[in-house]
Amino acid sequence: MAEVILEQLSKSFGKKHAVIDMSMTIDDGSFVVLLGPTGAGKTTTLRLISGLEKNDKGTISIDGRVVNNETPAQRDVAMVFQQYSLYPHLSVRENLSFPLRSPILKTSKADIVAKVAEVADILQISHKLDNRATELSGGEMQRVSIGRALVRDPAIYLMDEPLSSLDARLRADLRIELKRIHSELGATLLYVTHDQTEAMTMATHVGVLQEGRLVQFGTPREIYEAPASEYVASRLGSPRINLLPAELFNLSDGLTQTIGLRPEHVKFGEGQAASVKRIEHLGDHTRLHLDLNGHAITVLSPSGNPFSAGTSVNIQPLNPLCFDKDGQRIIRDSA
């Protein structure tokens, strides 16, 4: 395991700038999640670190060594792909031992057998070892492809949306599994996703990407509670943060253009009157869809939801986030 440092990394494909001036330190043993929509440069960042793409500018160092000119094999990284990750002509056992048999690792036969058995056990695929890769279900395939990374002891594990093609339940199981692997092995992971739940539940640090730039890097809590901009604020949180004009609640102070209101940051019974449009009962909590002067607002209802559709309710923002006209957050000393 090792520390990975990116310094002013840039990469463009033709006229398209995929990654712009990115600097980031991935500490030894951390679980960093890169979050952003499609096209934000998440996958390109992974491919630059793995060596599948060459960076135009900047440096990448792994374990204190600049690897800009090294081949993927020399960089000692393991990668889990979003799909097409298993060699279809090989059995599960052969897939798992493939990296160990590479000319770089040249593991002994006995070690391969032991390592493959160990990883198969962790991922609960021991009974499938002699199946062809193509005979597995989606979840099993993805477990095997994570396993192919785990058999090695690389400087860093790179994961490119490894769970996105799985159904919700498997995703939840594998999330816990990955988190456990991370804490047990003390591995360094860089994980790319557009799923905020994965980011919130697994990451020690989250990096939010916007059009090739790293716009904020911090713990999931920091990102959630103190987002740097409207963009970052709207990436985390479900339902999404409500972005409303400041004058709606007479909060305009000359600087603040927009306020960000998390669904739970609402005080009921005072402030402005809003009409209840729809109610969503989700079992453990209830969401209210409100309309305030033509602005849709989604809030979390207090326990025992006293409201019903068609009625009116007074709401007042509680610790709203303030953003200026460029969407940057205004940080006040008092806050």
Next chain:
Amino acid sequence: MSYSVTDPSKRQKFIAGTLVILYALITMVPLVWIMMTSFKTPPDSISYPPKVFYQPSLEGYVNLFTTRTRVSAEKLASLPPPENFAEEIVRSRNMVIAGPSKFGGRFLNSVIIGFGSTFLSIFLGTLAAYAFSRFKIPLADDLLFFILSTRMMPPIAVAIPIFLMYRQLGLSDTHVGMILLYTAVNISLAVWLLKGFIDEIPREYEEAALIDGYTRFQAFYKVVLPQAATGIASTAIFCLIFAWNEYAFAVLLTSGTAQTAPPFIPTIIGVGGLDWPAIAAGATLFLLPVMIFTVLLRKHLLRGITFGAVRK
């Protein structure tokens, strides 16, 4: 019992099956006729009406592999008893075996040139197709079109320049010359077919192998090649069939050392009248290698000719 509306009914299946079998029978009649003729005696082979039931004989095969000379009755009587069935058959026609014919050598030439050029076409075609499929090559589309354009006229149209070039280079009537020629004709087919197959293999597999610690060539060899097996097999069959059956260039450029079976078989006609059973025997034996090769690669061929249109 199937209830899907897209499944054919029993009646439809029966009609379709009958039509396919009928068509197969019709196309197989000439083949069966040639095989039957190869086991007839020369008189049976030209009898009218044609004989469908007859006493099978190996005379055609004996004649195919031997040269014979006619001898007088006294000479024949003075010989020791025949050592094998071949001598027996030949003597019954008042002849003795003078030596082996050229057929064995010509057949071997066909094998060397056919399989040699197929191997070379596939080897070069796979490497070129991989490069076109994976690397950024300047003017790749133009190069591919250029490669295809080599097949836009019949190869025989350039027979005279090739004849002159080969004479100048000393390639006339050599195995190397014929292998190069057939490879040149087949390479465009090989590159285009194989590029299609390799395009279908997701790059992620190779990228995974690169990260797993392998070099690009090792990734190609261990990951791409096994997955392209279907495409390689079906392309190989197409290449072999062309090289194996090619007649015009073989007539033009070979006469002895490197002569293949196709120009040789008709020359049997000239030896002592029309020896139809021997010609039929030559044609039958000539069919076998391609048939065996095709049967061996059959399961790949079936998936191959759909050009990966349906991916599992």
